[in-house]
Amino acid sequence: MNKNSPTLDEIFSPRGVAVVGVSATGRGFANGVLASLIAAGFPAIYPINPRYQEVMGMRCYPSLQSVPGVIDHVVVSIPAESALSLLDDCAAKGVKSVHFFTAGFSESGLKERAELEKTMLEKAHAGGFRIVGPNCIGLFVPRSKLVNTIGVPIEPGPIAFISQSGGHASNLPIYGSPRGLRFSKVVSYGNGLDIGECELLEYFAQDPETEIIAAYIEGVRNGRRFVNALRTASARKPVVIYKGGTTEAGKRAAHGHTASLTSSVAVFEALCHQMNVIRVDDLDEMVDVLVALHFARPLPAGTGTAVIGAGGGPSVLASDELEKAGLQVPALSKATQSELLQFLPLAGSILINPIDAGNLATPEAITATMRVVSRVPDVVILLYHLGFHPISSWGGGRFASPAFLEPTVDAMDAVRKTTGKIVVLALRPPLNLNDMKDFLAAQDAFARAGLPVFHSLRQAGKALAHVIAWQKRRG
């Protein structure tokens, strides 16, 4: 970067985008980006390939120079061998940033490819533009309609995600979207030749559009700068990190993936603890923690949880899972149990907490139960669990019907607002089409109401325990 290089703010707001390496087959990354930009309504898109006049219904240009309009950002999916001449074109056109999906650079382990990267960086410095990648899927900025994957949520939100992996960069928004996660910016930076994890952390620490910072990191290049950036960021905003390459085989994979030299796990763990950074073990746990941070409002001040739902086996599992995760499931007093017996049956019920009764599948019984247990001082979290599988239909498939969903969502929202307790859902996804329809309808209804939805009791417990510990250390 030189002093005339554009800022990240400028790079995240391009006026025109060129996509180099589109094909007529409709397949491949470049065409996926093109389709995503069209679907998102990005205003000025320029497909580039000298072999075609038209691609996906759009005029295709032979080169960057032949495009009449402004090009700020270039998406590149052509062989590494053509990288240097393309960068000369970029300099001539006066672009601000070039994103290389193209791989086969330093991560290949070939010395000449590492040299090639160095020359690319020199050209970027000289040309006054920045490089994203190579070997990544680049930028996703909903506010700018700059999109790189079909299926990601284009409504902006408060979460920034920095990812060394392109797969994770597309999967986190896709996995998190149905549960209400929305993003300010997602940056997949791959080999991090120019823009890397430190600069991005520094940026997101002060970015007013970002309230929560998530990162997938395989290796860190500049330890001291990273520690400083992490300290600043985590002092201002919750930071959640998934570190890849924590075993010998994982380190080897990370080196082959993004040329990363991963540091010691113990050092990384200690650093996260010291900085009050939430460390997760995979992408699913990252989604869970982001859902908890964003939707479990106000963040729970304690760990006391009332577990509500039908099923004895699941209730035993719930208790075991939540206590193992670090939450508490306090026993209810005889007086509270008597209150519950006014509308829950004795036969087949467990009332001591967990609370299991056959009729805990009607809005009335769920709401009445939540109101009773919300008066227990030790109880901070009200967790309702529900499985979606064929035996759910014993009750006539009621869980996804408007007659169940609408009053249940409204009632849970009212309980949350009037009692100040956290209402949480654990909905178990089914693996068949009929129940999946019901599950998706229920998940959507709860998520739209801003209620945190998890896919298992274990996942709910782990995520809530993470944010409770984070808040406690924060003081």
Place this chain on the structure above:
Amino acid sequence: MNKNSPTLDEIFSPRGVAVVGVSATGRGFANGVLASLIAAGFPAIYPINPRYQEVMGMRCYPSLQSVPGVIDHVVVSIPAESALSLLDDCAAKGVKSVHFFTAGFSESGLKERAELEKTMLEKAHAGGFRIVGPNCIGLFVPRSKLVNTIGVPIEPGPIAFISQSGGHASNLPIYGSPRGLRFSKVVSYGNGLDIGECELLEYFAQDPETEIIAAYIEGVRNGRRFVNALRTASARKPVVIYKGGTTEAGKRAAHGHTASLTSSVAVFEALCHQMNVIRVDDLDEMVDVLVALHFARPLPAGTGTAVIGAGGGPSVLASDELEKAGLQVPALSKATQSELLQFLPLAGSILINPIDAGNLATPEAITATMRVVSRVPDVVILLYHLGFHPISSWGGGRFASPAFLEPTVDAMDAVRKTTGKIVVLALRPPLNLNDMKDFLAAQDAFARAGLPVFHSLRQAGKALAHVIAWQKRRG
């Protein structure tokens, strides 16, 4: 039980079944059983309720006595208060077994209900029949078409499942069926008033239809008999146990659920270790271990795993997850990597193991890769991983097409047979309808070919590590 009581073999082969407590609404457990028996084609079903002449299109009888045919097994879903008079009717009719779905007995904590249970047992002894439950979903015996839940696989198989929870007893077959699990007998025994875990373990240890024994247990009544039964069973067959109630809250829940007094977790763990019993933490892990035991044939003799699939991030995750689970992901030699480079691209690939390349989504590339790595002596397990989500369609939705599935399944089957290595699939389930269709088609195709399918790399790793350790201890 007295010496004239029927054997479990007789109980598992009833000639006629009465369902007491059916309703005209079509809802509730009794109607669910009725519908399941009809769907399975059980030959002699008698709905009982004096209020109706017909239920679900079948003639409904006012009492057991009014049924002209033989009744061997009675399914009961009427209030606990009516239990004793019903048992008198059962004795008069000469039935062999009575299953009480009805709850509200000793698990309610009420002294008079515990007394009621004792009187029920006396009546069973006097009447020469056995009681299943109360507070459970009873018997599922595919060979006899004796079914208690819609959605379970009615084709018989080698797995017996003993479950103190009715929910788990229906969910294990439902969860396991699409992955190929088939059952000899599933017995949900609830409060275990008469038939309990010890008698069932003893039975399944010698049952010729059962090759693998699975159990969900909350508490054990007769410790010495249980230890002996477990020793005998595990000496003959693999035994997998999921123990519920391992935390304080879980123990409390188990006591309220099935009146179980759970033992110390440490004692149970030590016992399982000593007996070489595989202990799992939840029902999903139980399905995984059963899939590994049944389909990872021959059981892997070592832990060396080649990880094959597209995606850098997922490959790093794969390595970390598998090594944490106890498998090894050995680095491939330069020579082997050169062989792979003959058909895998350099750019964007990781070849050292994990093996990640963009074209590892075609049958040809997958098969060629498997053949090369199967020649590495350290590699025993060939694991192919695949995510189902919107970006899979970059390649044109090929994963679920016959053009992908048929040759891939055939090729993996051939690799397995010709190399003697274990071929394993990790297919990540999607949470949207379109990809779910593709996922289900793929899972079905692999499972039908007898290939073990897991739903995550972590789950595959944990289950395989369990069975490898089991086999090693077994010697």
